[in-house]
Amino acid sequence: MVVRAGIRRGRQAGFTYLGLIIFVTIIGLVGAATLKIGALLQRAAAEEELLDIGAAFSAALDSYAAATPQGASPYPPSLKELLKDPRVPGVRRHLRKIFVDPLTGKAEWGVVYLGEGTTGVVAVHSLSTAKPLKVANFDSRFAGLDNADTISAWRFKARDPALGQAPGQPQPQPQLQPAAPAAQPVLPDLPAAPPADAPPPEATEELDTAPEPAPESAPMNAPETVPETASEAPPEDR
Numbered sequence: 576m577v578v579r580a581g582i583r584r585g586r587q588a589g590f591t592y593l594g595l596i597i598f599v600t601i602i603g604l605v606g607a608a609t610l611k612i613g614a615l616l617q618r619a620a621a622e623e624e625l626l627d628i629g630a631a632f633s634a635a636l637d638s639y640a641a642a643t644p645q646g647a648s649p650y651p652p653s654l655k656e657l658l659k660d661p662r663v664p665g666v667r668r669h670l671r672k673i674f675v676d677p678l679t680g681k682a683e684w685g686v687v688y689l690g691e692g693t694t695g696v697v698a699v700h701s702l703s704t705a706k707p708l709k710v711a712n713f714d715s716r717f718a719g720l721d722n723a724d725t726i727s728a729w730r731f732k733a734r735d736p737a738l739g740q741a742p743g744q745p746q747p748q749p750q751l752q753p754a755a756p757a758a759q760p761v762l763p764d765l766p767a768a769p770p771a772d773a774p775p776p777e778a779t780e781e782l783d784t785a786p787e788p789a790p791e792s793a794p795m796n797a798p799e800t801v802p803e804t805a806s807e808a809p810p811e812d813r
Contacts, residue, residue: 615708621677622709622726625701628674629731630716632684632699635670636733642667650695650733654686657696678703678726685727698732 635657640649642660651657657670675682678701685702689695703726713720720729 619708622707624677625726625729626714626717628677629699629729631670631674632731633716633733636696636699638669640733642669648689648695650689650697652694652696654684654696654699676701676703678705687730687732696733698730700728700730701726703727 636651639651639657639660642663643649644662647662651669654670654673658668658672660667660669673682673684676684681702683702685700686696687698687700689697705726707723707726707729710723711721717729717731723729
């Protein structure tokens with residue numbers, strides 16, 4: 576009896592230990608999943624913040640181009656000119672500050688210059704090489720960001736002052752409407768010309784269509800004529 580009780584207690588302790596291990600494992604998996612979901616949510620929030628910062632860069636480049644005097648370059652030599660425009664007297668700021676990249680944690684940005692040179696800022700981008708979570712359904716302000724391989728491929732561009740759109744995008748062609756046909760003048764119906772070998776038509780005599788003179792009417796209040804009668808014979812002599 577004592578041996579059987581000891582065996583039973585050992586089995587119960589073994590099941591309790593196994594259940595504890597399973598419980599700890601489940602807690603660990605749930606915790607890891609929670610941390611992963613939290614990291615994904617944090618990453619998605621950082622990407623949204625990056626898009627907002629990119630929109631601010633694009634608006635600053637547009638503002639700099641709009642304030643450009645005629646004949647000058649509409650592209651700033653560097654990002655520093657966006658903080659204080661040296662072309663105008665006084666203080667003119669197109670950008671409030673150089674933002675910190677929410678993905679790298681540094682206030683350092685990649686810059687695309689005009690004609691692959693070293694001056695004339697055309698676009699700004701992050702230096703992060705991570706793969707983005709957002710790959711579609713971007714706002715209309717962020718044309719060309721779909722299906723990017725890395726976040727550094729998100730280029731926040733200035734609009735082309737000459738074409739009114741981002742550089743590298745084709746200019747839309749105006750749709751031409753077909754012209755309405757011109758109205759044809761309406762000509763009166765003319766008799767058909769006789770064939771060349773037809774004999775000339777015979778001349779017809781014109782009929783006198785003069786109206787007959789109306790009979791003269793009797794004059795009004797004309798004196799009546801009394802017919803002359805034979806004169807009375809002289810009386811016979813008795």
